[in-house]
Amino acid sequence: MPNLKSYTGLEVHWGSSEEMDAVEDNSVQSVICSPPYWNLKDYGHDEQIGTSDESYDRYHDRMQKVWSECYDKLADNGSMWIVVDTVMDKGDLQLLPYHIAERAQEVGFILQDLITWYKPTAIAGMTERNVVNKKEYIVYLSKNKKHKFREERGENSSEDPAVENNHRLGNLWRHPVKRGSIGTNVLHKAPYPISLINRLVQVSTNEGDVVLDPFFGSGTTAYSALELGRKCIGYELNEEFESVIRERLTPIQQRSLAEF
Template sequence: MPLKQGKIHQGDCLKLMGQIETGSVDLAFADPPFNIGYKYDKYHDSQDDAKYLDWCASWIAEISRILKPSGTFWLAIGDEYAAELKVAATRQIAQPFIMRGWVVWYYTFGVNCTRKFNRSHAHLFQFIKDDKQFTFNAEDPAVRVPSARALVYGDSRANPKGRLPDDTWVLRPQDAPESFQSMDDLWYYSRVAGTFKERQGFHGCQMPEQLLGRIIRVSSNPGDVVFDPFTGSGTTLAVAKKLGREFLGTELSADYAKYATQRLKGIQPGDPLDGPADPASSSPNTANGVTLEARNRRKAAAK
């Protein structure tokens, strides 16, 4: 029996995806375990490399099967296996994908490291099946933003559709927001930290709604079917429902499935997405605040 849309199905994603009709999904988003030892509810996130990569190739192949010919598959993954999963998706499955984009998600509240630079990014792969026929709503005003030339300088020559990406590196995106535009392949969104109002509390790896909003808006249309094989906290399906898409998810953990289902019941189509639509507004501009260095100088002067 085909899996019913509009709900989360609890169980192993591979077994459940076998019940999804071939060519029935418009957009799939997967944020799988990264195989880095994270403590999930029911999944052991420390597998042998070969076992982990074989498993990934299996569920990626199933996503290829269930996607429509014009469908899109977005994959979120860390550094450790980004290259391997890109190869698996484009070369090692029966119906290989075409990689259309490799986006870097840069976030604040990064992972603190002691013997390397702190990690503040993840990879977002955009895969398609047909390079002539796929959804990419580049003109959606909720996806694009005006160029700095138009906003800052009021230049009549500015392209009303936005500007081309820069090849310049900046250290603080909130101090140079014009260098982080929605059509660039370096995206700036804060992680959903434990103190955030958006945080659901029952899952430690929650994606920001605004990040999923960009992906769902650009790669699907209202009424399209959005699928997430690793539902987790339910963010993909929550955003899909808010944006008027049909949705379908699978989740190994009975508890995660239960709590994410409760989250979905409290959502109506058209509800606003959680989190700031302009990600730079989620952190203060140093020009309007006090830097740590300045604060320390004031403390020293007061002694």
């Protein structure tokens, strides 16, 4: 498998995205990520944001540092898209997407919308909810009121309530989730679907633009960005993801070498 450094247009930094000094200010067109949730999953790293011994406020303080860094790295017409859901805390629903939106607004972002990602194939989870949760949110923010937004019209119109008969994109997006892990590595079992990230990349960037993912994980954002001719920068704490990412991106690398 090729070394990550050999991927054209890809830059992965192993460290916390609370400080992204390696990225030039105003150089990123779009930030796309799914953050670590508060008190939910241990990714096995001391510096991880959202572990069970961290208070809800402390979690948001640290996340706000990341949003502030993202703000600085974004171009003036850039946007940020955070895929995140509410979480159950001892029977109480925490409105995580709303609180993330508020913290991002505090550092200067403009809240454009909370898009609903409808997951028709989602099944009942482990938490005690009377209704099955079939959605997540996408917190859609921009650095300034005027920002790059490329409309898709007509594509998937019969399947997707977000795009009906050449009308403008709606804020209810249907993207089924596939269960299971990526490749042979079980380190990461819950990445977001490529179809969803493709839409975000296409709506918010042009070919050649830079996409930043401050919580890189298995590299779904990079897969989509590179496939669509964009560049991608990622920050990830956990170096154990390297082999998963390499396995994941190999088809793209092979395709671009064949085209070359």
